[in-house]
Amino acid sequence: MSHASGAHAVHAAPTGFIWKYIFSLDHKVIGIQYYLLALTAVWTGMILSLYMRLRLAWPSAELPLMGGIMTPEQYIAMVTMHGTIMVFFVLTTAPMGGFGNYILPIQIGALDMAFPLLNMLSFWVTFVAFIVMLSAFFVTGGAPTSGWTGYPPLSAVGEVAGPGLGLGQTLWIVSIALFCVGALLGALNFITTTLDLRTKGMTLMRMPLTVWSWFITSILGLLAFGVLLAAGVLLLMDRVAGTSFFIPGGLVISEQIISHKGGSPLLWQHLFWFFGHPEVYIAILPGMGAVSHILSTFARKPVFGYKAMVLAMSSIGAVGFMVWGHHMFISGMSPYTAIAFSVLTLSIGIPSAIKTFNWLGTLIGGKIRLHTPMLYSLGFVSLFVTGGLSGIFLGQPSLDLYLHDTYFVVAHFHMVMGVAAIFGIFAASHFWFPKMFGRMMSEPLGKIHFWVTFIGVYAIFMPMHYMGIAGHPRRYAETSGVEYLGALQPLHVIITIAVIVVIAVQFVFLFNFIWSLFRGEKASINPWESTTLEWTVPSPPPHDNFGGKLPVVYHGPYEYSVPGASADFIMQTSTEKVPDHH
Amino acid sequence: MAVLLAGVIAVITLVSMYLFSVEAWWMPPYISEYGQAYDAHFHLTMIICGIIFFLAQLGLAYAIFRYRDRGQKVSYSHGNNTLEVVWTLATAVLFWGIVLWGTHIWASVHLEAAPSNAVQIEAWGQQFAWYFRYPGPDGKFGTIKPELMKESSGNPLGLDLTDQAALDDVVMPIVAVPVNRPVELILRSKDVIHNFFVRELRIKQDLVPGLENRLHFTASQTGRFEVPCSELCGLGHYQMRTFLDVKPEAEFNSWLQENAPQY
Amino acid sequence: MADTLAQHKPFIADGGHGGGIIDAAGSGDPGGGHPHGASRRAYRTGMWFSMLGICMFFLAFTSSYIVRSGLSDDWVPVAIPSLMWWTTLLLIASSLTMEKTRRALSSGHRAELNQWLGATLLLGFGFLVGQVAVWRELASRGVFLTTNPSSSFFYLLTASHGIHLLGGVLALLYIAREAWLYRLGPAKRTLVEVTAMYWHFMDGLWVYILMLLWLWR
Structure with missing residues (x-):
């Protein structure tokens, strides 16, 4: 612990359980901590979704732990917590905090993150944020019922507007604020590490696309989370200090007059979505990076259009800050700005399409090995295309006039930032597990998990498009309140059955994960015959990653099947000649 | 495995498209002046997205099937700038075109004031x-x-x-x-x-x-x-x-x- | 796993031969294997990006301020207490003394360094105390956090800045402790430089907030 506060990447290997595994400064341990946090969170979020689905399919069924039939407010609380936990503690945490932390320093040839102490701090702040979030379930009134977007006045006026909007909602805001702090510290570390700690020869254009994706994601995080933090502070003040930033005057709730005046509910929406839209890319960009990386590795072929990929990710990041208004087309925002936002929104489809073309280009002419990480990556591409295309509908204010806040939206964002991002995480899990834990995950179990999950998520989310087109509003606890929804009830049942199957098969993943930790086949240094730096060190890597020797990089990251080379892959550290391809 | 994956992707694609095309769960008939334009633009978007969906998914399935590991030689390539420019421009024209084409519906709902006899x-x-x-x-x-x-x-x-x-x-x-x-x-x-x-x-x-x-x-x-x-x-x-x-x-x-x- | 996978070992991973590895111990950089100066640069990079993050935080407040003032019918601008101009002077002066501190350190004048460091700390504390006095004065005039949206923003912005500046004061205290223990050699130069960057940034941010509160009424 001699350099605890330093930017020195080398800190002595700690002794003792607590310093080694709990308050560790080692980016690898912190990465695994983040991963396990996300794993806990994803199971929590998934169980919540199971309850929601059961309620929707069989509204009068008595469910365990609910004390009988689930109430509408319990349903909405679960909607809120499912969304919040999944977006923040899974989709933001696993790809960045988990894999980014573990892999990024090794892939650029660094001994650790630039600021190890900050790294540890950001994990523990995130951890506390998660505990605070979960505690909302156990306070009087229960978890908040204002959705993961927390729109005021619902989220701002307190218990008078419904259960869960008292202490539960306050805890939600505190948790989000803490999460922002953790994410900001993390982003700072990632950016600095990438910029300053690259080893000799690791130029920017030799960085693996994974590193690019984490780097761009960190910049998005740095710019976005500060805004959410500010919004959270304002909302908290409205709730606890009596200010009126978001609460307008003249509110009458349950015949009670609310004393606030003059605030703007739309102001929150602007601030929230200024964060919220980049957040979507924070969730998906690392997946794109990992998938590009894995497709190339298992197709034994260089990434098609590396520079175009970097440019596409950068422009997705940049334009991502200019499209937040498409979440607010029907909010009462100026209809002229809606048109500007829609054109910018469709613009983001362009780099997304470029990425898809390049993924296909990488596959064509390759020699595809279908190991589990590759299956997930191919699944990612399929899901990303499907989810992206429904965005073409929603990005147009003219069509959003009908589709907004229907199940079509639910289908869209689950496909593209939910399931696709999760597939990215699954791909990365199977791909890097041997490096992280020194053992292979079971291929047969991985494949069973893939097949059921892949077909299952289509069975879950495809029907939601139809429900949306039929006009089913989202966040409805049941269909009994509206006559025309009765016709859609069978779809709810079908979806719920698919959900049960998909959740059941997640136990296969969990079993595979735990079983492989102890019983998996021992992993070699480079089981996938990949080229990047993490595959030059033992599995798992030693405390300082490179055993006192720093690698020197001579090649780009994707030199597969180079004509005339001694093997069908050339490590980045190899001195073997590669023909100039420029 | 490759054949299976290609097949599954193709089946999912075709079944999804079929279920969209039969309009079993769909919008009810319209009763407002926006309805005709809305439905026309919705269908146009649906057709364009349907074509992209079909081509992209089937293209993916084809690539998985055609380039499965059979010990063949890999064609070493880092990409093709002409292709990048072509598909960037093509998507740009298509996406911007479709959004601008449909904007008149939004304009008639929100940019035009209500008639004075409303x-x-x-x-x-x-x-x-x-x-x-x-x-x-x-x-x-x-x-x-x-x-x-x-x-x-x-x-x-x-x-x-x-x-x-x-x-x-x-x-x-x-x-x-x-x-x-x-x-x-x-x-x-x-x-x-x-x-x-x-x-x-x-x-x-x-x-x-x-x-x-x-x-x-x-x-x-x-x-x-x-x-x-x-x-x-x-x-x-x-x-x-x-x-x-x-x-x-x-x-x-x-x-x-x-x-x-x-x- | 296919047999071919197991057979293929990466050809440089097992040691120093093959030219792919340099020996960190021999590179003459005891701080670690990074290229020389990487950690110094990392501190600066980190600080630049922290400042960017903080800017976004205050930009969010700024846009809220502008939007909220634009749609409000109960906006009563806070008359800026004259004390605030004096505290502003303190902060600007502290920026100058901070700069002196930094220069004293790089030219190795320990006594001078201690003087300027002490002065900076004093001025920093002075500013924070002055800020509390400003709030008390407003309170005595009956202007509280919830009095009207303008006063809400006044307290919010000044308090947020105060919390950030407190971070700078804590860093200065840490530097003072190092100086007290005679540990503030050129090796700690980066620490002082980065703190100075932050301090100047806080100074600039303050002037920005003051101008916002003063001019955008």
């Missing part, structure tokens, strides 16, 4: 009910006061009865409109954000407390249409529903008279 109706949302206010014979909405808003005393919108203009205001829990007459809704909320959505009109708009959002339409068919709240407003969100009653003009007028207040 029937003005105030739509109010509250947890978890709707109220609609008609200005009455004087054509003027009377003063309302938050402190008077009491459902329990029969004055949910807080009409200030000391104001003459308020005396003839008609307040109803459902919204009736005359057929083939332009209607302008003034959307307001007492408490939290709600959303007014009628599938058959092909429009929806938030009711934001503190704001007066506006929406105008002309319903061209009589009938009763459901209005489900479409913005999360609390635990009763799923049952916050009312009706849009499109009536012949004469029937509408007598409906208003029947429901005129008796103070």
Whole structure:
């Protein structure tokens, strides 16, 4: 612990359980901590979704732990917590905090993150944020019922507007604020590490696309989370200090007059979505990076259009800050700005399409090995295309006039930032597990998990498009309140059955994960015959990653099947000649 | 494995497209002036996205099948800049084209003002009910006061009865409109954000407390249409529903008279 | 796993031969294997990006301020207490003394360094105390956090800045402790430089907030 506060990447290997595994400064341990946090969170979020689905399919069924039939407010609380936990503690945490932390320093040839102490701090702040979030379930009134977007006045006026909007909602805001702090510290570390700690020869254009994706994601995080933090502070003040930033005057709730005046509910929406839209890319960009990386590795072929990929990710990041208004087309925002936002929104489809073309280009002419990480990556591409295309509908204010806040939206964002991002995480899990834990995950179990999950998520989310087109509003606890929804009830049942199957098969993943930790086949240094730096060190890597020797990089990251080379892959550290391809 | 994956992707693609094409779960027939343009643009978008969906998924399936590992030689390539430029421009033209092509629908809903002969109706949302206010014979909405808003005393919108203009205001829990007459809704909320959505009109708009959002339409068919709240407003969100009653003009007028207040 | 996978070992991973590895111990950089100066640069990079993050935080407040003032019918601008101009002077002066501190350190004048460091700390504390006095004065005039939206923003912005500046004061205290223990050699130069960057940034941010409160009424 001699350099605890330093930017020195080398800190002595700690002794003792607590310093080694709990308050560790080692980016690898912190990465695994983040991963396990996300794993806990994803199971929590998934169980919540199971309850929601059961309620929707069989509204009068008595469910365990609910004390009988689930109430509408319990349903909405679960909607809120499912969304919040999944977006923040899974989709933001696993790809960045988990894999980014573990892999990024090794892939650029660094001994650790630039600021190890900050790294540890950001994990523990995130951890506390998660505990605070979960505690909302156990306070009087229960978890908040204002959705993961927390729109005021619902989220701002307190218990008078419904259960869960008292202490539960306050805890939600505190948790989000803490999460922002953790994410900001993390982003700072990632950016600095990438910029300053690259080893000799690791130029920017030799960085693996994974590193690019984490780097761009960190910049998005740095710019976005500060805004959410500010919004959270304002909302908290409205709730606890009596200010009126978001609460307008003249509110009458349950015949009670609310004393606030003059605030703007739309102001929150602007601030929230200024964060919220980049957040979507924070969730998906690392997946794109990992998938590009894995497709190339298992197709034994260089990434098609590396520079175009970097440019596409950068422009997705940049334009991502200019499209937040498409979440607010029907909010009462100026209809002229809606048109500007829609054109910018469709613009983001362009780099997304470029990425898809390049993924296909990488596959064509390759020699595809279908190991589990590759299956997930191919699944990612399929899901990303499907989810992206429904965005073409929603990005147009003219069509959003009908589709907004229907199940079509639910289908869209689950496909593209939910399931696709999760597939990215699954791909990365199977791909890097041997490096992280020194053992292979079971291929047969991985494949069973893939097949059921892949077909299952289509069975879950495809029907939601139809429900949306039929006009089913989202966040409805049941269909009994509206006559025309009765016709859609069978779809709810079908979806719920698919959900049960998909959740059941997640136990296969969990079993595979735990079983492989102890019983998996021992992993070699480079089981996938990949080229990047993490595959030059033992599995798992030693405390300082490179055993006192720093690698020197001579090649780009994707030199597969180079004509005339001694093997069908050339490590980045190899001195073997590669023909100039420029 | 490769054959299986390619096959599964192809089957998923074709089944999904089939289920879209049969329109088994779909929008009901439209009844507003926006309907025709909306449905046309929706279909256009659907067809374009359908083609992209088909090509991309089948392309993926084909690549998986065709380039499965059979020990073949890999063609070493780092990409093709001409191709990058071509597909970037092609997508740009397509995506910008489609959004601009459809913007006229948005413009007719939001950029054009309601016709001057429009029937003005105030739509109010509250947890978890709707109220609609008609200005009455004087054509003027009377003063309302938050402190008077009491459902329990029969004055949910807080009409200030000391104001003459308020005396003839008609307040109803459902919204009736005359057929083939332009209607302008003034959307307001007492408490939290709600959303007014009628599938058959092909429009929806938030009711934001503190704001007066506006929406105008002309319903061209009589009938009763459901209005489900479409913005999360609390635990009763799923049952916050009312009706849009499109009536012949004469029937509408007598409906208003029947429901005129008796103070 | 296919047999081919197991057979293929990466050809440089097992040691120093093959030219792919340099020996960190021999590179003459005891701080670690990074290229020389990487950690110094990392501190600066980290600080630049922290400042960017903080900017976004205050930009969010700024846009809220502008939007909220634009749509409000109950906006009563807070009359800026004259004391605030004096505290501003303190902060600007502290920026100058901070700069002196930094220069004293790089030219190795320990006594001078201690003087300027002490002065900076004093001025920093002075500013924070002055800030509390400003709030008390407003409170005595009956202007509280919830009095009207303008006063809400006034307290919010000044308090947020105060919390950030407190971070700078804590860093200065840490530097003072190092100086007290005679540990503030050129090796700690980066620490002082980065703190100076932050301090100047806080100074600039303050002037920005003051101008916002003063000019955008």
